Every structure is written in C-alpha cells, then in structure tokens.
Amino acid sequence: MPQATPAWLTFAVCITRRAWVYVLVASLICFGTKIHAADVNIDGQAYRPLTDIAAQYGMTLSWPVAARSAELQNKYCILDFTAGERLLRLNNEPMALGFPVMLKQGMLYITQSDFDKNIFPLLSPGQIPGPVPALHRIVIDPGHGGNDPGTEVFPPGARAGAKAIDNEKTHTLEVAFLVADELRKRGYEVILARTTDVNVDKAERAAMANRVKADLYLSIHFNHADQDYVTGTETMILTPFGQASTSMDESKITKEIHAGNRLDAWNAIAGFSVERAVTRALGTANRGVKRENLIVLDELDMPGILVECGFLSNPAERAKIDTAAYRQQIAMALADGVDLYKATLDQLRPPQSTPPTKSTAPAAANSGKK
Numbered sequence: 622m623p624q625a626t627p628a629w630l631t632f633a634v635c636i637t638r639r640a641w642v643y644v645l646v647a648s649l650i651c652f653g654t655k656i657h658a659a660d661v662n663i664d665g666q667a668y669r670p671l672t673d674i675a676a677q678y679g680m681t682l683s684w685p686v687a688a689r690s691a692e693l694q695n696k697y698c699i700l701d702f703t704a705g706e707r708l709l710r711l712n713n714e715p716m717a718l719g720f721p722v723m724l725k726q727g728m729l730y731i732t733q734s735d736f737d738k739n740i741f742p743l744l745s746p747g748q749i750p751g752p753v754p755a756l757h758r759i760v761i762d763p764g765h766g767g768n769d770p771g772t773e774v775f776p777p778g779a780r781a782g783a784k785a786i787d788n789e790k791t792h793t794l795e796v797a798f799l800v801a802d803e804l805r806k807r808g809y810e811v812i813l814a815r816t817t818d819v820n821v822d823k824a825e826r827a828a829m830a831n832r833v834k835a836d837l838y839l840s841i842h843f844n845h846a847d848q849d850y851v852t853g854t855e856t857m858i859l860t861p862f863g864q865a866s867t868s869m870d871e872s873k874i875t876k877e878i879h880a881g882n883r884l885d886a887w888n889a890i891a892g893f894s895v896e897r898a899v900t901r902a903l904g905t906a907n908r909g910v911k912r913e914n915l916i917v918l919d920e921l922d923m924p925g926i927l928v929e930c931g932f933l934s935n936p937a938e939r940a941k942i943d944t945a946a947y948r949q950q951i952a953m954a955l956a957d958g959v960d961l962y963k964a965t966l967d968q969l970r971p972p973q974s975t976p977p978t979k980s981t982a983p984a985a986a987n988s989g990k991k
C-alpha cells in the first residue's frame with residue numbers, strides 16, 4: 622500500500638513512522654562538501670549543516686562548492702536555501718525562517734530552531750507529538766470593523782481629511798460571509814467573529830474562538846504597501862518561541878511564550894496549506910508564510926492563521942478586489958486551503974477501526990463467551 626501523502630505537498634516520504642525506513646536507505650550525494658559536518662553553536666543558537674538534513678530526509682544536496690545557495694531535493698520536494706536569507710523555499714513556496722541561513726567554513730547551516738519549527742512539521746507531520754487536531758468548527762475573523770477601517774484608499778491627490786473611497790473592513794466582511802457560506806457547504810461549522818460593521822476587540826475575537834472551542838481560526842485581511850507596485854498574498858502565523866517575528870530583526874527574539882505556541886507545528890501546516898492554495902487559485906504572487914506576534918493569534922487554543930488576501934494599495938489588485946466575482950474567487954481559494962489542511966490532518970490519523978459485524982467477526986471473537 623502506498624505511503625500516505627501530505628495533501629499540501631503531494632509528497633510521501635516522511636509522513637508516517639514507517640517512512641523512517643526510507644530515510645535509512647536514502648541516498649545522499651554531496652557536491653564539494655563534507656558529508657558529516659558537525660552541529661555548531663553560535664551566540665547561543667545551535668546550527669545544523671544542510672548535509673545533516675539531507676541525510677535525515679534522504680535528499681540530494683546540490684551545492685556548487687561554497688556557493689551561497691543550495692538545494693535539497695528528493696522525488697517529493699525541493700528545499701532551497703540561500704546564505705544570509707531568513708527564508709526557505711519549499712517547492713518554490715516561500716516560508717520565513719527565524720534566523721538567516723549561515724555560510725560557515727564552506728558549509729551551509731540553519732538553526733536547530735528553524736529545523737524544529739519550520740522544516741520538521743512540514744516534512745514530518747506524522748512525527749509531531751500529541752494528537753492530530755480535529756477540523757470541523759472554524760472561527761472566521763473579518764479583520765477590523767467599526768471605527769477601525771483597516772487600510773484605506775483615497776483619491777489621487779486627496780488632501781488630509783479627505784474621505785476614503787475604499788477600505789479594508791468592508792472587504793474583509795464581504796469575503797468572510799462568502800467563505801462562511803462555502804465552508805458550510807463543504808460540511809464545516811462556521812462562526813463569524815463579527816457580522817456587522819463593528820470593531821470587536823482583537824483579544825476578544827481570539828477569546829471567543831477559545832470559548833467556542835474552535836478547531837481553526839482564520840483571520841481575513843487586505844494589505845497595504847507604501848509602494849503601489851507591491852502585490853500578492855501572504856499568510857501570517859504566530860512567531861515561534863525563541864525566534865523573532867519576520868518584520869523584526871532576528872536578534873529581537875520573542876521573550877514571551879504564548880498559548881498559541883503549543884500549536885507551532887500545526888500553525889506551520891495550516892499556514893503553508895492555505896497560502897499554497899490561495900496563491901495557486903488566485904494566481905497571485907506568493908509572498909510566503911510569515912511569523913508575527915499578533916493579538917488575534919497569540920492566545921489561541923487552536924491553530925490560527927491570518928491571510929492577507931491582496932493589496933488595496935495596488936491599483937490593479939484593488940480593481941479586482943472591488944469586484945464581487947474576485948471576492949468569490951478569494952473565498953473559494955480560502956476554502957480550498959482549509960480543505961487542503963484538513964486533507965493533511967485526515968491522512969495523519971490512524972485508520973478508523975470498524976466494529977466487527979456478525980458476518981465478519983473473527984471466530985475467536987465470538988467464542989468462549991457462553
């Protein structure tokens with residue numbers, strides 16, 4: 622029987638405990654590198670050489686001698702790393718790292734923390750400790766509302782105090798209703814964090830999700846950049862304990878451990894699944910999965926993600942977002958992302974044992990009882 626395949630990657634090697642057999646027999650080919658570089662410790666951070674990760678996952682390391690970029694590949698996935706970048710690309714999809722990839726003495730290294738928080742959950746979801754989360758009840762958070770409009774659009778040349786011609790809070794609510802409808806059609810239970818133009822406190826939105834014991838928290842937003850050429854979609858998940866948020870210098874390591882950090886591994890899978898589905902469905906630039914300490918994500922008791930569905934500051938992207946047809950596309954894409962995450966969770970659960978019927982029960986089960 623073939624190995625189960627993480628739906629988001631369509632790769633199979635590392636998903637089940639049996640997969641470690643593959644790791645043991647996997648080949649490792651290195652070009653111009655030492656095969657077994659030792660782990661190193663720099664400024665209190667443990668670093669692992671890419672050769673070590675290649676060996677663990679049975680991947681080929683392609684790396685011209687002392688080049689700044691390297692690729693780990695097997696038949697299921699490709700991981701790209703570049704020295705100095707706080708980023709990895711998994712099958713060409715960007716995921717923020719907590720620390721830059723380091724080139725040291727002719728070897729590329731990543732931190733153990735990035736391996737644990739970013740690579741391990743995505744390549745070895747079957748090895749994540751604890752039960753696989755359920756996924757039925759979803760809280761959708763339409764960002765902003767009421768006296769908090771979110772990002773606003775003003776007419777060209779508008780003076781200070783001019784009235785906005787477009788805003789984020791309206792579109793987040795519109796899309797939230799559409800996603801809710803679509804997810805309900807697909808069998809999920811959905812609760813909205815707001816249904817009218819009101820400003821619900823951010824911490825209260827998350828607390829509500831905890832009270833109703835949601836299985837997933839999906840916050841919907843639209844983006845803004847000072848440069849109007851910036852476009853694309855990105856997904857935020859909670860900054861792992863021991864790392865800095867993507868928007869911060871890597872030395873600004875978060876000092877506080879949040880309730881949501883218990884779910885770092887599942888946040889990574891949920892975030893990657895939804896970001897992948899959204900960019901594929903919408904054809905948007907994939908700005909990646911990023912890490913941020915956000916009030917709506919910090920204290921969640923369930924995996925949580927915040928999706929920035931496009932830039933209102935980009936005229937072309939905004940023109941699309943302003944159409945009902947495109948907002949429906951966004952809603953379908955988000956629902957596809959939830960489905961992709963659910964498919965991965967379903968594959969990780971042990972098969973349900975069906976209770977034996979009279980006709981199929983083994984003889985031993987019916988003997989010796991009378």
Ligand SMILES: [Zn+2]
Binds near residue numbers: 764765789
């Ligand atoms: Zn927003």
